[in-house]
Amino acid sequence: MSTIEPRITVGVDGSVGSAAAVAWAANLASRRHLELKVVHGLQLAGVYYGGGMLGAGAEALFDAIRADGERAIADACSLVASIDKDLVVTTEQPNEPPVPLLIEESRHARMLIVGRTGAGGFADMLLGGTAATVVAHAHCPIAVVRGRDGATAVPGSGPVVVGVDGSPNSEQALAIAFEEASLRGTPLIALHAWNDVTYEDAFGTARILTPPDTLEDDEERLLGQRLAGWQEKYPDVEVRRVLVRDRPRHALLEASAEAQLVVVGSRGRGGFTGMLLGSTSQALVQHAQCPVLVVRPEPKA
Structure with missing residues (x-):
């Protein structure tokens, strides 16, 4: 049985759409007096093949991907602090793809927040693949943060x-x-x-x-x-x-x-x-x- 915790969870990837989602989530958590959890799933597709890592440079690539995730989380936390410095924030960056990570997070959060498109989305894409899949499978209310006419x-x-x-x-x-x-x-x-x-x-x-x-x-x-x-x-x-x-x-x-x-x-x-x-x-x-x-x-x- 899933335990619902008094928190809002937001998925981040360092994109502009992700930053808009973080700001929206921080304001929501502040109004509701809830903890905010910031999560980032590592995009490791292509790094692993079968049971092992690809090529001699795979370890360096893995480190770069992890560093990008850490920057995305750090930037998100800085943005949250500028909105409400007293907001309780936790973070997580597991070795797990974004979609299953966010769906699992939705089992425990009061609400899940995602951006309209992520770092891997094309400029003219209406909704990123991660957001579309998570909306269809989430276990809690989920917000897709959109602006007017596709603006951030x-x-x-x-x-x-x-x-x-x-x-x-x-x-x-x-x-x-x-x-x-x-x-x-x-x-x-x-x-x-x-x-x-x-x-x-x-x-x-x-x-x-x-x-x-x-x-x-x-x-x-x-x-x-x-x-x-x-x-x-x-x-x-x-x-x-x-x-x-x-x-x-x-x-x-x-x-x-x-x-x-x-x-x-x-x-x-x-x-x-x-x-x-x-x-x-x-x-x-x-x-x-x-x-x-x-x-x-x-x-x-």
Whole structure:
């Protein structure tokens, strides 16, 4: 059984995107009064072949890779200290690739933070391979730190936006979104997008299932029911209800252009049981204009 510790973990690799993730994680840990753990997994692909190291210069290459990791961690710690010198910070650099390291860390952290792209990402890549894989397999809420229009500067103002669809995973996202809005002292936009059209795959046709007015009343009722208890728990949070007839991913992507954080469940009520990441959360971590926090389903007891 995994033990959840009172900490936030951030993965670093020395890239500009990694620095943005560290700054965002440090501010988050400071607001939540949690310890921050900075981790770096050694990129040793190509150094080892079979059971041994490649070539006479492999030891020097290994030392260089380790030194790069140590610099990345040191730079991250300096950045954290400039944000909150009293923040408790721990570090780790195991001989382990980044992806399995971060997934294992997600078993114990309250939240995991990664940058949009890493040191190995191409300039025009929407999401680095490490981030994409970890988002799909993490065991705790995971934030992908993004800026406006692909920039590294992360928005520090604007509302928190949460996608609401009535699923259990959406309820978990609401809990975190209300807490984040309260800690940040910013309004919460509870966005519920619905579509009255269903598409027949076999023929490519569309049909209206229910009269639109009836559907809209039902969806408005659903949104109100989902928010009722949370508004009582967080009376300090100004809640703005947004109900739109649109696909959720499109509506949330538009909202991200003015938000400082978007919170979504990893799978909505339309997701398949075995799907690791739903289409809405996939679209957001790839294209959103602000950090995206993906909330994973709570493990079954």
